[in-house]
Amino acid sequence: xxxRQVRRIAINALGVFTIFAFAFPVYWMASTxxxxxxxxxxxxPKFLPFPPTIDNFTTAVNRPFFPDYLRNSLVISIxxxxxxLVVGLMAAMAVxxxxxxxxxxxxxxxxxxxxxxxxxxxxxxxxxxxxANLLNQIxxxxxxxxxxxxxxxxxxxxxxxxxxxxxxxxxALVDGANRFQAFWHVVLPLLAPGxxxxxxxxxxxxxxxxxxAYVLMRDTANFTLPVWLATFRxxxxxxxxxxxxxxxxxxxxxxxxxxxxxxxMVGGVTAxxxxx
Amino acid sequence: MMVEGQAETGxxxxxxxxxxxxxxxxxxxxxxxxxxxxxxxxxxPSLFAFLVLLGYPVLLAVVISFQKMGLRELVxxxxxxxxxxNYAAILRDPTFWAIAARTVAFTAFNVALTMxxxxxxxxxxxxxxxxxxxxxxxxxxxxxATPALTASVIFQWLFDSKFGVVNWALTSIGIAGDYTNxxxxxxxxxxxxxxxxxxxxxxxPFVAFSLRAGILSIPTEQYEAARVDGATxxxxxxxxxxxxxxxxxxxxxxxxxxxxxxxxxxxxxxxQGGPAGETVTLAIYAxxxxxxxxxxxxxxAVAVVxxxxxxLVLIPYIRxxxxxxxxx
Numbered sequence: 096x097x098x099r100q101v102r103r104i105a106i107n108a109l110g111v112f113t114i115f116a117f118a119f120p121v122y123w124m125a126s127t128x129x130x131x132x133x134x135x136x137x138x139x140p141k142f143l144p145f146p147p148t149i150d151n152f153t154t155a156v157n158r159p160f161f162p163d164y165l166r167n168s169l170v171i172s173i174x175x176x177x178x179x180l181v182v183g184l185m186a187a188m189a190v191x192x193x194x195x196x197x198x199x200x201x202x203x204x205x206x207x208x209x210x211x212x213x214x215x216x217x218x219x220x221x222x223x224x225x226x227a228n229l230l231n232q233i234x235x236x237x238x239x240x241x242x243x244x245x246x247x248x249x250x251x252x253x254x255x256x257x258x259x260x261x262x263x264x265x266x267a268l269v270d271g272a273n274r275f276q277a278f279w280h281v282v283l284p285l286l287a288p289g290x291x292x293x294x295x296x297x298x299x300x301x302x303x304x305x306x307x308a309y310v311l312m313r314d315t316a317n318f319t320l321p322v323w324l325a326t327f328r329x330x331x332x333x334x335x336x337x338x339x340x341x342x343x344x345x346x347x348x349x350x351x352x353x354x355x356x357x358x359x360m361v362g363g364v365t366a367x368x369x370x371x
Numbered sequence: 372m373m374v375e376g377q378a379e380t381g382x383x384x385x386x387x388x389x390x391x392x393x394x395x396x397x398x399x400x401x402x403x404x405x406x407x408x409x410x411x412x413x414x415x416p417s418l419f420a421f422l423v424l425l426g427y428p429v430l431l432a433v434v435i436s437f438q439k440m441g442l443r444e445l446v447x448x449x450x451x452x453x454x455x456x457n458y459a460a461i462l463r464d465p466t467f468w469a470i471a472a473r474t475v476a477f478t479a480f481n482v483a484l485t486m487x488x489x490x491x492x493x494x495x496x497x498x499x500x501x502x503x504x505x506x507x508x509x510x511x512x513x514x515x516a517t518p519a520l521t522a523s524v525i526f527q528w529l530f531d532s533k534f535g536v537v538n539w540a541l542t543s544i545g546i547a548g549d550y551t552n553x554x555x556x557x558x559x560x561x562x563x564x565x566x567x568x569x570x571x572x573x574x575x576p577f578v579a580f581s582l583r584a585g586i587l588s589i590p591t592e593q594y595e596a597a598r599v600d601g602a603t604x605x606x607x608x609x610x611x612x613x614x615x616x617x618x619x620x621x622x623x624x625x626x627x628x629x630x631x632x633x634x635x636x637x638x639x640x641x642x643q644g645g646p647a648g649e650t651v652t653l654a655i656y657a658x659x660x661x662x663x664x665x666x667x668x669x670x671x672a673v674a675v676v677x678x679x680x681x682x683l684v685l686i687p688y689i690r691x692x693x694x695x696x697x698x699x
Contacts, residue, residue: 106495106498106499107499107500107503109495110495110498110499110503110504110506110507111503113492113495113507113510114503114506114507114510115510116572117507117510117511117513117514117572117575117576118509118510118513118514120514120517120522120525120526120529120572121513121514121517121525123525123528123529123536124521124525124528127528135534136533136534137534138534138539139539140534140536140539182416182417182420183417185413185414185416185417186413186414186416186417188413189410189411189413189414190414193410195407195410195411197411201414201417201418203693204421205417205421206689206692206693207689208421208425210629210685210688210689211425211429212629212633212677212678212681214633214634214635214654214657214677215432215633215654215657215674215677215678215681216428216429216432216674217657217658217661217662217674218432218435218657218661218662218667218670218671218674219428219429219431219432219435219671219674220428221661221662222431222435222445222667223427223428223431225445238424241420241424242420242424242425245417245420245421246421249417299518302518303518303519303520305519305520305635305636305639305640306635306636306639306658309639310658310662321518321520324520324521324524325520325523325524325636325639325640327524335528335531335534338524338528339524339525339528342521342524342525345518345520345521346516346517346518346521349516349517349518350513350516350517353512353515353516354512354516357512357515357516
């Protein structure tokens, strides 16, 4: 064997090992979820869930309050997306298309807000929401996640809008459309992919959030899916099959959404950071 | 309020109708002023969110950090100013210093691990053939997309002392000795090890993909020119690839430092700061003092110290961000 062949084989072996290292935990979650109860806690692991069963999923879905957790998570995530999208779109449209005094300061505010360490703001947020009698209320989480996601929403939408030539709107205006019509019929259709990507990002953020949901909600019926999963020892004991089935159910929508937008995720954060 | 029936959105195309220098007709100044104000209308909801919903809590954190604020003060709505007493209390507390040092060390280790392996994976992506590269990309996306909470739960199952697949694998390989019933969560260091692995597993894909995109965006002419001049592969990597990637590398390092410094979910889900408080970091400490211990003033002081420490990384990061985003 030549040196080149040895090198090729070494690189491929490293590649296979890396593929395995990154995929295995997710595979192990899904595979445990589909295993027969007797095949999970074995001293020599069974690597294939055969014959597969959906018993673990049935167990997870039938745990007390599961429908409540699912509904809370969905209501909170979808409301967050809608709120952030409407408010963010207005601001993004303004900063991308109009020149006005204070525009740069506003963008700086967006960047700073995006960097706000929400983990450190837990205590004052808790106290403010307590003052407002919003503790243990679903709207408290919607409001919190709205602030979490708004800066990114504005920043991302501003980028997408800037990519749409202003001449298109001008042409519509020349043809007698008013500004709203120009926006509705010209900008919005072109912006659709950007809107989808941005809302998926906001949805994932809200869907995954744990700390605030854990602190702000007190009644079990108001928990979200992450809070439920975090207490899996109480909820499932040592039933790893049920725990992994619940984790799979929780992760699946995120995975699907993520695959849809992952191309845009890389560039968004670090755009323009390479010296050409 | 409507001017020319077009101001509903308050939005004005950048290139639309050059009217800057054309002075408005007499008597329309009021309309022009109104129109100018209307331009700010779409910003109002966002400004409200930033200044009130976000700004007020930030301000409150600073204010409360100078107060004695516990459950009693909260219920009685009394305000007890105590100056720098909260800060003095935490700075006097040797536990706080231990936790702060631990948090910095934990962050530095995670960032180094993430950046090192992330860079290697980025280079590996370039070196692999088409199919293995696709497979690697998919498995990286799987790790990246997994919610932090799910990952924390999965890793506890992987590292379970009795039936965990990791203990079985290590025992079977045999080099490291017998890991049957080995408990990974018995000591702070070992627990941190699992948490770091879990954080790196999720953080590496983003770093690897970003660096890979960075490498691909380096103009190929530069490589060709270097080759024509007779540069070796190694020289090309050191003289072209590395310098071009430096700004991106810095940004990724800053971002990882910010994320890892304030991480809560993974640490809390794995062992709630245990065993015996050995994996308590500043974020966990603030939670334990503030929410669990109801010492809001003290916890706010901890939060302010956290933000000050973060600012050391944040400020250069934001400056770099603004510099690279030249067309604000």
